[in-house]
Amino acid sequence: MTNRPPRPRGRGIPDATVARLPVYLRALQALQDRETPTVSSEALAAAAGVNSAKLRKDLSHLGSYGTRGVGYEVEYLVYQISRELGLTQDWSVAIAGIGNLGRALADYGGFGSRGFRIAALLDADPAVVGRTVAAVEVGHIDRLEEIVRSAGVSIGVIATPAASAQDVALRFVEAGVTSILNFAPVVLSVPEGVDVRKVDLSIELQILAFHAQRRADGDGRRPVGGTGLEPV
Amino acid sequence: MTNRPPRPRGRGIPDATVARLPVYLRALQALQDRETPTVSSEALAAAAGVNSAKLRKDLSHLGSYGTRGVGYEVEYLVYQISRELGLTQDWSVAIAGIGNLGRALADYGGFGSRGFRIAALLDADPAVVGRTVAAVEVGHIDRLEEIVRSAGVSIGVIATPAASAQDVALRFVEAGVTSILNFAPVVLSVPEGVDVRKVDLSIELQILAFHAQRRADGDGRRPVGGTGLEPV
DNA sequence: ACGTGTGAACACATTCACAGCT
DNA sequence: AGCTGTGAATGTGTTCACACGT
Numbered sequence: 001m002t003n004r005p006p007r008p009r010g011r012g013i014p015d016a017t018v019a020r021l022p023v024y025l026r027a028l029q030a031l032q033d034r035e036t037p038t039v040s041s042e043a044l045a046a047a048a049g050v051n052s053a054k055l056r057k058d059l060s061h062l063g064s065y066g067t068r069g070v071g072y073e074v075e076y077l078v079y080q081i082s083r084e085l086g087l088t089q090d091w092s093v094a095i096a097g098i099g100n101l102g103r104a105l106a107d108y109g110g111f112g113s114r115g116f117r118i119a120a121l122l123d124a125d126p127a128v129v130g131r132t133v134a135a136v137e138v139g140h141i142d143r144l145e146e147i148v149r150s151a152g153v154s155i156g157v158i159a160t161p162a163a164s165a166q167d168v169a170l171r172f173v174e175a176g177v178t179s180i181l182n183f184a185p186v187v188l189s190v191p192e193g194v195d196v197r198k199v200d201l202s203i204e205l206q207i208l209a210f211h212a213q214r215r216a217d218g219d220g221r222r223p224v225g226g227t228g229l230e231p232v
Numbered sequence: 233m234t235n236r237p238p239r240p241r242g243r244g245i246p247d248a249t250v251a252r253l254p255v256y257l258r259a260l261q262a263l264q265d266r267e268t269p270t271v272s273s274e275a276l277a278a279a280a281g282v283n284s285a286k287l288r289k290d291l292s293h294l295g296s297y298g299t300r301g302v303g304y305e306v307e308y309l310v311y312q313i314s315r316e317l318g319l320t321q322d323w324s325v326a327i328a329g330i331g332n333l334g335r336a337l338a339d340y341g342g343f344g345s346r347g348f349r350i351a352a353l354l355d356a357d358p359a360v361v362g363r364t365v366a367a368v369e370v371g372h373i374d375r376l377e378e379i380v381r382s383a384g385v386s387i388g389v390i391a392t393p394a395a396s397a398q399d400v401a402l403r404f405v406e407a408g409v410t411s412i413l414n415f416a417p418v419v420l421s422v423p424e425g426v427d428v429r430k431v432d433l434s435i436e437l438q439i440l441a442f443h444a445q446r447r448a449d450g451d452g453r454r455p456v457g458g459t460g461l462e463p464v
Numbered sequence: 465a466c467g468t469g470t471g472a473a474c475a476c477a478t479t480c481a482c483a484g485c486t
Numbered sequence: 487a488g489c490t491g492t493g494a495a496t497g498t499g500t501t502c503a504c505a506c507g508t
Contacts, residue, residue: 012446016477022438026417040489049419052489053479060491068485068490085438086445093437100336107332108433116437155440178447179440181433185258187281195443197436201340201413204429205325205348206254206317208387208411211427213318214244215410248499272467284467285501292469300468300507468507478497485490 013084017058023048024055025081031074040071087115094120094153094177096168097160098128098138101183105159106134119151124164141168148175155179162186169196245316249290255280256287257313263306272303319347326352326385326409328400329392330360330370333415337391338366351383356396373400380407387411394418401428 027047031039041059045052059065059072062084066072082088093116095102106118121138123129129140139147148156156172158165158180165184172180173194180196182188185203188196259279263271273291277284291297291304297312298304314320325348327334338350353370355361361372371379380388388404390397390412397416404412405426412428414420417435420428 014477018439018442019435021442022432022435023419025438027419041491042489047419049421051479053481054477056490057478057492064491066490069488070486071489084442086441087438089445091437091441091444100332100339104332104336105433115441116434154444155437179444181436181440187255187259187279193447195440195447197440199431199433199436200254201337201431202348203251203254204413204431205323205387206257206319207250208413208427208429209318209323209347210250210253210316212323212386212411213321215425215427246499274467283501285503286499288468289470289500296469298468301466302508303467466508468505470505471503473500473502475500476498478495480495481493483490483492486488 013061017061018085020048020050020054020058021081021085023050024058025078025085025087028074028078028081032078036074038071038073039077041066044072082115085115089115091116091155092119092151092153093117093155093157094122094148094151094172095157095159096122096141096144096172097158097164097184098123098125098131098133099159102157102159103133105157106136109134116155119153120147122147124160144168144171145175148172148177153177155181158182158184158188160184245293249293250317252280252282252286252290253313253317255282256290257310257317257319260306260310260313264310268306270303270305273298276304314347317347321347323348323387324351324383324385325349325387325389326354326380326383326404327389327391328354328373328376328404329390329396329416330355330357330363330365331391334389334391335365337389338368341366348387351385352379354379356392376400376403377407380404380409385409387413390414390416390420392416 024044027044030047041052041056045055048055062080065077065080095105095118098106098121102121102123106121118134118136121133121136122141122144123138124141129138131138154177156177156179158168160168162184165182165186166188169180169182169188169190173190178194180188180190180194182196182198185200190196256276259276262279273284273288277287280287294312294316297309327337327350330338330353334353338353350366350368353365353368354373354376355370356373361370363370386409388409388411390400392400394416397414397418398420401412401414401420401422405422410426412420412422412426414428414430417432422428
């Protein structure tokens with residue numbers, strides 16, 4: 001009773017597919033750089049680390065963009081996936097919290113090969129405000145609403161300490177932001193209609209620890225030798 | 233044909249559940265700090281941002297740790313989840329790539345409230361090697377195997393540029409690491425039996441962009457006003 | 465009376481296997 | 487002959503709703 005109602009999946013692309021499209025896109029762009037004109041589902045799937053049936057099913061949700069007996073035209077598929085993901089338009093991003101993490105995000109130029117523009121950086125620390133990071137001047141977080149509005153920000157990234165994250169989230173929403181990427185280790189509460197994604201280092205480590213423990217104990221299985229290299 | 237065979241789920245905890253246990257754990261630790269002795273599935277679920285049926289089903293996979301009519305004893309549940317996740321033992325972590333991101337990870341002391349220890353930091357840049365970050369001296373990546381082995385590292389974190397990530401991954405594996413957390417935007421190939429998890433900023437942004445675009449165009453739905461605050 | 469634990473129903477995702485197009 | 491696109495089968499995850507223990 002605490003989360004969003006089951007969205008009626010009206011002719012939409014499955015979430016699991018959406019989550020993989022960026023991976024396919026990146027693999028395709030690598031092929032593009034090597035001037036490969038076409039690619040089979042088998043080859044593209046290998047590059048993306050999935051199996052080919054899944055890849056074909058995923059792509060089939062976008063339309064019928066392959067040619068039987070041949071494969072997919074790389075350039076065309078790049079365009080179709082980009083369009084589907086909304087990367088043919090530009091998205092303005094604001095990052096709140098310019099510590100090491102915020103700086104890493106700001107400097108990470110390869111924002112999925114364009115589509116995203118850093119429009120604002122925000123911090124509360126007077127020692128950081130006024131500095132220039134990745135060619136953008138850091139503004140004071142007190143002016144968040146004003147800065148976010150005037151820069152037309154549509155995606156807010158939260159890289160602040162946990163204690164400030166909820167507050168910053170609500171202020172982003174207040175300023176009209178409806179997409180939030182949260183790196184702070186807290187569960188954010190936001191109004192309906194706001195999309196929040198979470199990235200959490202310590203959760204990932206804990207999941208790894210669980211599997212590592214599994215491998216080590218219990219059923220007597222030891223890490224198997226491994227015959228070759230397999231994408232994961 | 234390119235990925236791991238379907239693991240026979242022999243009396244194991246579902247992956248989806250494992251991924252949520254750390255969230256429950258964090259919520260429980262917050263309750264512990266406030267000295268709350270017991271909690272209902274309803275209340276804990278709200279704090280974790282899931283619904284209560286899911287929470288109960290998740291916890292039921294660990295055992296029968298609640299009391300009907302009452303709820304769960306916070307302390308006891310913290311212990312059980314910690315044990316299940318393997319956090320009652322210590323895990324040594326090595327971080328390769330001490331740029332802004334690597335530094336952010338190293339400085340992020342709150343590694344899920346203990347359980348993880350930074351045992352080694354590695355970089356290729358002579359300007360960084362020898363420096364001390366988070367009380368650990370940065371070693372040269374050329375000595376990875378040696379350092380990783382002698383420090384007994386069991387989890388490797390890759391925060392290098394994309395170009396070096398695959399190489400570093402194989403050297404981690406070579407040195408006996410079987411759990412890898414990858415922040416570089418590449419699909420890693422590793423031998424069977426090695427567990428890789430990926431965290432990818434630009435993929436998250438692209439997923440947000442997809443949903444933002446959905447909201448904006450097509451079916452005419454505009455971002456709804458939102459009646460109240462709902463965890464996400 | 466209350467809240468957990470769970471079977472049954474449902475929803476979503478993956479994989480198989482092959483018909484159909486080039 | 488080769489490879490896509492997709493129904494059907496299977497596997498996984500979520501939600502419902504209520505029996506059961508305290």
